[in-house]
Amino acid sequence: MSLTDRIARGLESGWKVTDGASLSENLTQEADVVVIGTGAGGGTTAEILARSGLSVILVEEGRLYYQKDFKMDELTSYANLYQEGMSRVTRDGAIAILQGRCVGGSTTVNWTSSFRTPEPTLNYWAEQFGLEELSPEAMAPWFDGREERHSMAPWQMDPNVNNDILRQGCEKLGYSWQIIPRNVKGCWNLGYCGVGCPTNAKQGALMTTIPGALDNNARLFHSLRADKLVMDQDRIDHLQATAFGRDGVTPTGVKVRLKARHFVVAASAIGSPGLLLRSATPDPYQRLGRRSFIHPVNASVAQMPQRVDPFYGAPQSIYSDEFNFRNGVDGPVGYKLEVPPLHPGMSAGVIPGHGEAQINNLAGLPHMQSVIALLRDGFHPESPGGSVSLRDDGSPVLDYPVTDYLWTGLREAFHTMAEIQFAAGADKVRLMHLDSDWYSSLAEARDAINRLPMEPHRVRLFTAHQMGGCGMGSNPQNSVVNGFGEHHQISNLSIHDASIFPTSIGANPQLSVYALAARNSTRLAQKLVG
Amino acid sequence: MNDHPTSSDSLDLDRRSFLKTGLGGALFLGTVSVTAGLSGCATQPAGRLSAVGTRMDASYQFRFLTRDDIALFEALLPAMIGPGLPEQPQARRIAIAGTIERIDAGIHNFGPANQKELRRLFDLLNFGLTRVTIARVWSSWPNVTTAEADAFLERWRTSGIGLFNNGYIALTKVSNVAFYGHRDFWHLSGYPGPPQHAVDALPQFNNA
Numbered sequence: 001m002s003l004t005d006r007i008a009r010g011l012e013s014g015w016k017v018t019d020g021a022s023l024s025e026n027l028t029q030e031a032d033v034v035v036i037g038t039g040a041g042g043g044t045t046a047e048i049l050a051r052s053g054l055s056v057i058l059v060e061e062g063r064l065y066y067q068k069d070f071k072m073d074e075l076t077s078y079a080n081l082y083q084e085g086m087s088r089v090t091r092d093g094a095i096a097i098l099q100g101r102c103v104g105g106s107t108t109v110n111w112t113s114s115f116r117t118p119e120p121t122l123n124y125w126a127e128q129f130g131l132e133e134l135s136p137e138a139m140a141p142w143f144d145g146r147e148e149r150h151s152m153a154p155w156q157m158d159p160n161v162n163n164d165i166l167r168q169g170c171e172k173l174g175y176s177w178q179i180i181p182r183n184v185k186g187c188w189n190l191g192y193c194g195v196g197c198p199t200n201a202k203q204g205a206l207m208t209t210i211p212g213a214l215d216n217n218a219r220l221f222h223s224l225r226a227d228k229l230v231m232d233q234d235r236i237d238h239l240q241a242t243a244f245g246r247d248g249v250t251p252t253g254v255k256v257r258l259k260a261r262h263f264v265v266a267a268s269a270i271g272s273p274g275l276l277l278r279s280a281t282p283d284p285y286q287r288l289g290r291r292s293f294i295h296p297v298n299a300s301v302a303q304m305p306q307r308v309d310p311f312y313g314a315p316q317s318i319y320s321d322e323f324n325f326r327n328g329v330d331g332p333v334g335y336k337l338e339v340p341p342l343h344p345g346m347s348a349g350v351i352p353g354h355g356e357a358q359i360n361n362l363a364g365l366p367h368m369q370s371v372i373a374l375l376r377d378g379f380h381p382e383s384p385g386g387s388v389s390l391r392d393d394g395s396p397v398l399d400y401p402v403t404d405y406l407w408t409g410l411r412e413a414f415h416t417m418a419e420i421q422f423a424a425g426a427d428k429v430r431l432m433h434l435d436s437d438w439y440s441s442l443a444e445a446r447d448a449i450n451r452l453p454m455e456p457h458r459v460r461l462f463t464a465h466q467m468g469g470c471g472m473g474s475n476p477q478n479s480v481v482n483g484f485g486e487h488h489q490i491s492n493l494s495i496h497d498a499s500i501f502p503t504s505i506g507a508n509p510q511l512s513v514y515a516l517a518a519r520n521s522t523r524l525a526q527k528l529v530g
Numbered sequence: 531m532n533d534h535p536t537s538s539d540s541l542d543l544d545r546r547s548f549l550k551t552g553l554g555g556a557l558f559l560g561t562v563s564v565t566a567g568l569s570g571c572a573t574q575p576a577g578r579l580s581a582v583g584t585r586m587d588a589s590y591q592f593r594f595l596t597r598d599d600i601a602l603f604e605a606l607l608p609a610m611i612g613p614g615l616p617e618q619p620q621a622r623r624i625a626i627a628g629t630i631e632r633i634d635a636g637i638h639n640f641g642p643a644n645q646k647e648l649r650r651l652f653d654l655l656n657f658g659l660t661r662v663t664i665a666r667v668w669s670s671w672p673n674v675t676t677a678e679a680d681a682f683l684e685r686w687r688t689s690g691i692g693l694f695n696n697g698y699i700a701l702t703k704v705s706n707v708a709f710y711g712h713r714d715f716w717h718l719s720g721y722p723g724p725p726q727h728a729v730d731a732l733p734q735f736n737n738a
Contacts, residue, residue: 084640
C-alpha cells in the first residue's frame with residue numbers, strides 16, 4: 001500500500017489503533033476522556049482534546065476502512081460502511097435511513113456538501129430554546145475555523161450534468177440556485193464520495209481530525225460497540241463495550257471496560273439516545289429520544305434527451321433554497337432541493353419496481369437525472385419529529401410518523417421537482433412512488449401528483465440526515481443537554497453530535513456538527529485541563 | 531414473540547382486518563415463525579450446498595438464507611429481474627445462483643434486528659398455509675411459474691395494505707441491489723463502471 005496514504009502512514013508510525021476483532025481477552029483501559037463515535041462530532045472532539053494534552057480514547061462500532069478498501073464498489077461499501085448494511089429503516093419500514101458505520105462515521109460516506117447552519121435556524125433556536133449563545137455572530141468564527149480545517153469551499157469545477165439540470169431548471173423558472181461548498185482537497189471529480197473517497201480528497205473526519213487525534217497520542221478502538229455507560233452515584237464511572245469480529249457484525253464475546261474522568265457521546269442521533277437509554281441515565285422530564293428529526297426526503301427521476309452519466313462527477317454541486325424558508329421559518333414546511341448521484345445498485349434499490357418495467361427504468365440510467373427535496377422538519381407544532389427507543393435486544397430504532405403537515409410538503413415538493421425537470425428539458429418524469437408512471441408532460445405529472453395517495457410505503461421516503469433525540473436547550477424541562485452539549489443531570493457527560501439539535505437544520509448537517517463540536521470541545525478542554 | 535400461543539385458529543381471522551393493524555401483523559408474523567419451525571420448514575442457514583444439487587459455487591457458505599429461502603428466490607428472481615436474466619440455461623442458472631449468494635452476503639451485514647424481520651417475512655412466504663392465505667400463491671415455490679411469481683409481486687406492490695407494500699419493497703430491494711449492483715450486470719443499466727483512468731492510477735487497484 002502506498003505510504004502516501006494518511007492512514008497507512010500513521011499506522012506504520014505507531015498510532016495506537018486497536019481492532020476490537022483482534023482482542024482475545026477482556027480489557028480495561030483508562031483515559032482523561034472517552035469519546036464514543038468517530039464521526040463529525042467525535043473526531044473533532046478527540047482532536048481538540050488530544051491537542052490540549054488530555055489523554056483520549058476513541059470508540060467506534062464500525063471498522064477502520066481507508067484508501068486500500070475504497071474501490072468504488074457499491075455492494076462492498078454498502079455492506080461495510082453503512083448502518084445495518086444499508087438496510088436501516090424506521091420502525092414501520094417506511095423510511096430508508098442512510099447512515100455511516102465506520103471510522104469517520106457518516107463523513108466517510110457523505111456527498112461532501114458543507115453548509116453553515118442557516119441563520120433563521122440559529123435565530124429560531126435562540127427564541128424557542130433559549131440558545132442565544134448560538135447566534136449567527138457568535139457561531140461565525142467556529143464556522144470559519146471548521147471550513148478551514150476541512151478545506152470547505154464552493155465547488156470550482158463545472159457541475160456534472162445531473163447537477164447542472166437542477167441549475168438550468170431553476171434558472172428557467174426564476175428560482176434561486178447556488179453552488180455547494182464541498183470539503184475536498186485535490187478532488188478528482190470521480191463521483192464515488194458515497195462509497196468511500198478513493199483518492200483521499202474528501203476532508204472528512206477520516207482524513208483530518210482522526211489522524212490529528214492519533215498524532216497526539218489518542219487511542220482508537222474500532223469494531224467495538226459501546227453498550228452501556230455505568231454510573232457511580234451521580235457520575236459516569238466507565239463505559240462497557242463489546243468487540244465485533246472481522247465481519248463487523250458478529251460479537252466475539254470480548255468485553256472492554258473504559259474508565260475516564262469525562263465521557264463524550266457522539267454516536268449519532270440514533271446511536272446516542274440509544275446508548276443513553278440502555279444506560280438508563282437520569283431523564284426526569286422524559287426528553288431522551290424525543291424530537292428526532294430526519295429531513296424527510298422524497299425524489300423524482302427524469303429521462304433527459306442528453307447523456308447525464310449521473311454516476312460520474314462530484315455528486316452534489318448545485319442546490320436551491322428557493323422553497324426552504326419561503327414560508328418563514330415556522331410556516332408550511334420548507335424544503336431544500338439537491339441532486340443525488342445515481343449508481344446502478346443504489347438506483348435499483350431506490351426506484352421501486354420489478355421485472356420488465358424495472359429493467360426499462362434502469363436501462364435509461366445514462367440519461368437519468370434525479371432531484372431530491374429535503375424537508376425542514378421540527379419548526380412547527382405539526383412537525384414534532386419522531387422518537388428513538390430500544391428494541392428487545394437493546395438496539396435503537398427510530399419511529400417517525402409522517403404528519404399531514406409533512407405529507408402536504410412532500411406533495412408540493414413532488415410538484416416542484418417535476419416542474420424543474422420539465423423546465424430543464426426532460427422527456428419524461430417519474431416520482432418515487434409505488435403508483436407513479438412515467439409522465440411525458442408537466443400537465444400530466446401535475447395531474448398525477450394531485451391524485452397520488454400520500455401514504456407510508458407508497459411514497460418512497462429517505463433520510464441521510466439524522467438529528468435530535470438529545471436536544472439542547474437552556475431549560476432542562478424540554479432538553480437533554482445545555483447549549484454547550486453538557487448533560488443537564490450528569491456532570492461528567494457531554495454530547496457532541498447532531499443528536500443535540502433541537503430541530504432539523506435546513507441544510508446538510510456536517511458543518512453544523514463540526515462547528516458545535518469544536519466550540520463545545522474547546523470549552524471542555526479548558527475545564528478539564530484547567 | 532415466542533410466548534404467544536401458536537394456533538392455526540389465528541389464520542381463520544379475517545385476513546385484511548387482522549393485517550391492517552401493525553401490531554396484528556407483527557404478532558401474526560411471529561406466530562408464523564414459530565409454526566414454521568415446528569412444522570419442519572428449513573430454519574437453519576443452508577451453509578455450504580453441494581455444487582451439483584444447486585448449481586451454485588460450492589465454496590459459498592450461506593449464513594442466513596435457508597434451503598427454503600433459496601427456493602423462494604429461485605422462483606422469484608425470474609419475475610423480479612425478468613428479461614434481464616440471460617436466456618441461455620447455464621448462464622441463467624449461474625446468474626440466479628450468484629444473485630442469491632449476494633443477497634445472503636448482504637443480509638449477513640444487515641445485523642440481527644433486520645434479519646429477524648426478514649426471517650418472519652421469508653417464513654410467512656415459505657410456510658404453506660400462509661403462502662396460500664397471505665401471498666395467495668397456491669403452489670410451493672419450486673412449482674411456481676414466472677407469471678405466478680410476477681402476479682404475487684404485483685399484488686403486494688398494488689395492495690392497499692402497508693405491510694404488503696413493505697414486503698414488496700423488502701423483496702425487490704434486496705434482489706435489485708444484489709443483481710443490478712453487480713459488475714456482471716452493469717451493462718444492463720449502461721453503467722460503464724468506475725472510470726478506467728482512476729482505476730489505473732490508484733494504488734488500491736494495483737495489488738488486486
